[in-house]
Amino acid sequence: HVATELADQPECWRRAAGIAAEHGAALPQPGERTAFVGCGTSYFMAQAAAALREGAGLGESDAFAASEFPAGRRYDRIVALSRSGTTTEVLRLLDQVRGGATRTTAITGDPTTPVMQAADDVVVLDFADERSVVQTRFATSALTLLRAHFGLHSDAVVEDAELALVEPLPPALLACTQFSFLGNGWTVGLANEAALKMREASLSWTEAYPAMEYRHGPISISTSGTATWMIGQAPDGLETEVHATGAHWVTGGLDPLAELVRIQRLALALAEARGLDPDEPRHLSRSVIL
Ligand code: F1P
Numbered sequence: 001h002v003a004t005e006l007a008d009q010p011e012c013w014r015r016a017a018g019i020a021a022e023h024g025a026a027l028p029q030p031g032e033r034t035a036f037v038g039c040g041t042s043y044f045m046a047q048a049a050a051a052l053r054e055g056a057g058l059g060e061s062d063a064f065a066a067s068e069f070p071a072g073r074r075y076d077r078i079v080a081l082s083r084s085g086t087t088t089e090v091l092r093l094l095d096q097v098r099g100g101a102t103r104t105t106a107i108t109g110d111p112t113t114p115v116m117q118a119a120d121d122v123v124v125l126d127f128a129d130e131r132s133v134v135q136t137r138f139a140t141s142a143l144t145l146l147r148a149h150f151g152l153h154s155d156a157v158v159e160d161a162e163l164a165l166v167e168p169l170p171p172a173l174l175a176c177t178q179f180s181f182l183g184n185g186w187t188v189g190l191a192n193e194a195a196l197k198m199r200e201a202s203l204s205w206t207e208a209y210p211a212m213e214y215r216h217g218p219i220s221i222s223t224s225g226t227a228t229w230m231i232g233q234a235p236d237g238l239e240t241e242v243h244a245t246g247a248h249w250v251t252g253g254l255d256p257l258a259e260l261v262r263i264q265r266l267a268l269a270l271a272e273a274r275g276l277d278p279d280e281p282r283h284l285s286r287s288v289i290l
Helices: 003-007 009-018 021-026 040-056 088-097 138-150 155-168 173-174 187-202 211-215 236-242 257-275
Strands: 032-037 061-065 077-082 103-106 123-124 178-183 205-211 226-230 247-248
Touching: 009 138, 009 155, 021 123, 021 138, 032 040, 032 088, 040 061, 040 077, 040 138, 040 187, 077 088, 077 138, 088 103, 103 138, 138 173, 138 257, 155 257, 173 247, 173 257, 178 187, 178 211, 187 205, 187 257, 205 211, 211 236, 226 236, 236 247
Parallel strands: 032 061, 032 077, 077 103, 103 123, 178 205, 178 226, 226 247
Antiparallel strands: none
């Protein structure tokens, strides 16, 4: 499933951006103090959304793993991302704040799940729902919906995703044994998601850092078997430092969300090369219910 769902992303992003305006009232209004929450992939999309919104001057925005939401912190709105709509930590948090002053919005893929009752407002991206355990199109479509709502989406992003699906992957990457993904601002969330995708689908040893943090220790493990993949704008001098370790430095000219599509493809290619079935990821289930 994951290979076809991954390839559907351009069409899903088009649809997600297309419905942003009609759901505008359910999404954070300018100036609202907003927390974006989720678990796993959904948490990393929450990180990206919060950084984008705050960076666009639309209001104070934070992101939390749903299990780590600071009790007692006051937000005008909580936006919970959950493809399955059944993840326990998300439902617990929405339950805790129910009836209080915080307005809650859920973005989900399945309109038949408990999150529909747990949140004040719901946006259903049923066209992007997935059968896979490993998330691709739901997560990136939810982020596209939010980018469009923030005024930060354009058709060029979808065109970049189309390119990301056909561009050949650098063959040297298939021989790498360790992957470090770097980001800054909203792309830190994408770097975290890239690392998670590679772990889930291909059981690779992956890490993710804010780009400037890479110099503060993580670079020590970098060798000729490492790929250091910068998502977004690289800080000055970092490429030279990474080259000096013998690692492969990877960047791309596509929109960062489209770069993530390339990484999803690499994760599947590595899984195949290692004889793994990315539709049966080890120790994982489609949603975690405690
Ligand atoms: C979140 C999630 C997935 C992850 C895993 C378990 O689910 O953590 O991101 O890949 O398979 O569930 P959801 O709340 O978005 O449904």
